[in-house]
Amino acid sequence: QSVLTQPPSVSGPPGQRVTISCSGNTSNIGNNYVYWYQQLPGTAPKLLIYKDDKRPSGVPDRFSASKSGTSASLAISGPRSEDEASYSCAAWDDNLSAVLFGGGTTLTVL
Amino acid sequence: VQLRESGPGLVRPSETLSLTCSVSGDSMREYYWSWIRQPPGKGLEWIGYIFSSGITNFNPSVKSRLTMSIETSQNHFSLRLKSVTTADTAVYYCVRGDRYSSASSLFDPWGQGILVIVSS
Numbered sequence: 001q002s003v004l005t006q007p008p009s010v011s012g013p014p015g016q017r018v019t020i021s022c023s024g025n026t027s028n029i030g031n032n033y034v035y036w037y038q039q040l041p042g043t044a045p046k047l048l049i050y051k052d053d054k055r056p057s058g059v060p061d062r063f064s065a066s067k068s069g070t071s072a073s074l075a076i077s078g079p080r081s082e083d084e085a086s087y088s089c090a091a092w093d094d095n096l097s098a099v100l101f102g103g104g105t106t107l108t109v110l
Numbered sequence: 111v112q113l114r115e116s117g118p119g120l121v122r123p124s125e126t127l128s129l130t131c132s133v134s135g136d137s138m139r140e141y142y143w144s145w146i147r148q149p150p151g152k153g154l155e156w157i158g159y160i161f162s163s164g165i166t167n168f169n170p171s172v173k174s175r176l177t178m179s180i181e182t183s184q185n186h187f188s189l190r191l192k193s194v195t196t197a198d199t200a201v202y203y204c205v206r207g208d209r210y211s212s213a214s215s216l217f218d219p220w221g222q223g224i225l226v227i228v229s230s
Contacts, residue, residue: 003153032214032215033215033216034215035215035216035217037154037217044220044221044223045154045217046218046220047216047217047219050216056218090154090156090215090217091215092214092215096170097167098156098167098169098170099144099156099169100156101153101155101156101215102153103152103153
């Protein structure tokens with residue numbers, strides 16, 4: 001089963017911008033919206049970003065996202081300890097007619 | 111809207127895994143409803159969706175073993191995965207999908223999840 005490619009982990013001190021990449025191809029990220037989900041330890045995932053770069057109400061503005069070609073990225077400006085979680089990207093794949101998820105990236109705030 | 115999964119937490123290999131998702135707080139009509147699973151320590155995997163009309167689409171990885179049903183009048187939808195193996199051990203989440211597009215990875219909200227272990 002194909003997945004979108006994410007780094008397994010990222011880390012950084014509070015106050016330093018961290019980014020998480022998500023790489024796909026023309027049948028998924030390149031032609032469909034990317035969504036990002038945050039999963040705090042022991043809980044269900046929660047929608048963090050929709051339609052490439054939009055934040056649902058209630059999501060702090062330190063979270064931002066972008067997309068270029070077949071890659072997307074999530075940025076956290078000044079991460080806090082409460083942001084320690086796993087972050088997963090997702091996109092529809094036209095060839096598979098299925099949703100693909102990235103493997104998830106664990107954020108550690110040093 | 112709130113979603114809650116229910117079903118057995120233990121299933122024997124080769125048997126059928128059956129789960130139900132109860133939806134409260136809003137109508138199920140005109141939405142796509144999905145199941146997503148997460149094996150212990152691993153990433154998320156979309157299993158499939160069912161639209162309120164009953165139209166379905168499944169992940170090719172489980173398509174031959176999966177059926178889904180929906181009862182909008184009773185506010186629930188269900189999953190049946192047959193011939194399970196230990197590889198089907200996972201936390202299973204039911205989620206509300208997009209309202210306007212089947213080709214979407216919008217999932218909000220999520221149920222709390224239910225751990226299903228496949229073991230003899």
